[in-house]
Amino acid sequence: MSENDPSVLDGAIAPSKNTHLFGHQAAEDFLAAGHASGKGHHAILIEGPEGIGKATLAFRFANHVMSNPEPSLAPRYLAKPDPDSAVSRQIASGASHNLLHLTKPVDEKTGRTKTAITVDEVRKAGHFFSQTSGTGNWRIVIIDAADDLNRNAANAILKILEEPPRRSLFLVLSHAPGRLLPTIRSRCQPLKLSPLSDNDLSQALAALGSPLTGGKTEETVRALAKGSVSRALKLLNYGGTEIIGAFDEVIASEGPTARKAMHRLADVLSGKDSEVIFGFFLEHLGDHLVALARQSALAGDLAAADRQAKLVFDLGEKITTAQAYNLDRKQTLMSVLEAARQA
Template identity: 80%
Template sequence: MSEETAGILEGAVPPARNPHLYGHQTAEDFLARSYRSGKGHHAILIEGPEGIGKATLAFRFANHVLSHPDPATAPDHLTDPDLNSSVSRQIASGASHNLLHLARPVDEKTGKTKTAITVDEVRRAGHFFSQTSGTGNWRIVIIDPADDLNRNAANAILKILEEPPRRALFLVLSHAPGKLLPTIRSRCQSLRLSPLGDSDLAKALAGLGTPLDGGKMEEMVLRMSKGSVSQALKLLNYGGTEIISAFEEVVAADGPTARKAMHRLADVLSGKDSEVIFGFFLEHLGDHLIDKARNAALAGDLPTADRQAKLVSDMTEKITIAQAYNLDRKQTILSILEAARR
């Protein structure tokens, strides 16, 4: 597994190789016009929910800049990359000397993606700029996502953002910008992307060879994915719809029936190669608890609202501890499910 393909879902196309983007024409036009003006910001914070096209937009804009190094003669709009051009081929293969993609690295020993972007990865940016400083070309760094920077890495990035090299462009991606260092946010120009509408989501899935076939399944995917292509792929290709149904059974059942349902679900979520669907379940459970807290608050039942909100933080803490100490995942899941049923 290469770092360029690590974390890519089944049925998805790595953003560096994806020639199509749906639903973000306004953002594309803004970036193109800003670049052409010659007054564009050196750091763009591209923010929005996970899986809606932020990374694809970043690589698409990087391709535009490197294909048109003189802003004054660049088109005022972005076009689909020419996959046969030398710029596009270099970007797609990760071989561009003018583009650096910072993401969570792959652990060489385990073959798994590490849990954070470390300061060692950020040092690559310093080396990248020193190696290309005499070329006069644009140098672009995509941080994907900045949410994964650990504290030391975030501080190291901040130093570069405070004194950016000449003709440097940072495309900083974030699913949750409120969690970033305020000083990083203040050094960037914010560009917020919205979740995809149903039509654009359907087009994106069809473009990936996973067309929606109508009926109740399509309705469920559109509703549960919340405008995210990655969520839709988890529902369609990773058994996400079955996980949701199994969780609903756990919530609705009582006594021994509930216990059996909990064990069946925990077995699936703790099985081999279950990382993607386990993460999907945690997101769904978090949303479920937050919705219960919100509904309780709206009904004036503040004790219940507080209890449900606390369950979210307790769940996060349990998962963090279980991962840090390599505890039995099935038992952790059973504990979480038991708490969620109360």
């Protein structure tokens, strides 16, 4: 991951600095038209799978609003940000007094990103609004992602959304909006983004300097990326393809062979600097179990479908508990892999 920002994947550009956006023209036009009308909603819930451009769209729209503060004079399209403009430079450096980016903080002791956005982070929004209340400028908060808010933080955000300050704009990002508090969803205007098409994914990767060059590798990345740039980068730069292959071997093997395969995979996923690929594996594991449950349901085996769907939640709880209490990751993974084999 980036040394300057541990949340940015190798080969990626921080959304605050990214001038490229592909595949979401309709969403761009919708946001621009809403601002130009002067009747845009104060909170937009930008929904969609991780890695498809939600944060980049949010920063692009924030740049647009800050560059065109008077709605009646604003164009009805989002121009590509000019990296040399004062607004773009302030956003890219995190120095804008009119934009607050709420995301999971980095633990100063470990250097790792924390597992949640805490209420202390949300309190920054209250301080932000009090500091800028007399300027007359737009004040924009990007919550990236709202899925990461813990319960207290979510309730604190809700209070602000219920009584938004004048000329405030909340851009609330969510990979799984169904997990958000219904009261938060009800106070936001939904804007759903779809996974990128193959062409848009290729263009996005090329813009990042990671072009798909054809052949079997390109076919594999397209199939496994599911329209997500971040997932494609994990496949290309973090060994994601190999992790999926190793997991398939675990599921397909029996006896001592399966045990050896489990140990090999658990060693990789619990090694040093394995946080990105560990998260990738957990996502793939969830997809695997959901697919199993769907297959069982279609086959009429509702008991198996229910058991497999419940396993998604149970294994997620096991991982969360292990992380919270700093339990041995390899032992946790061995247990998780065995449960997946039995699914």
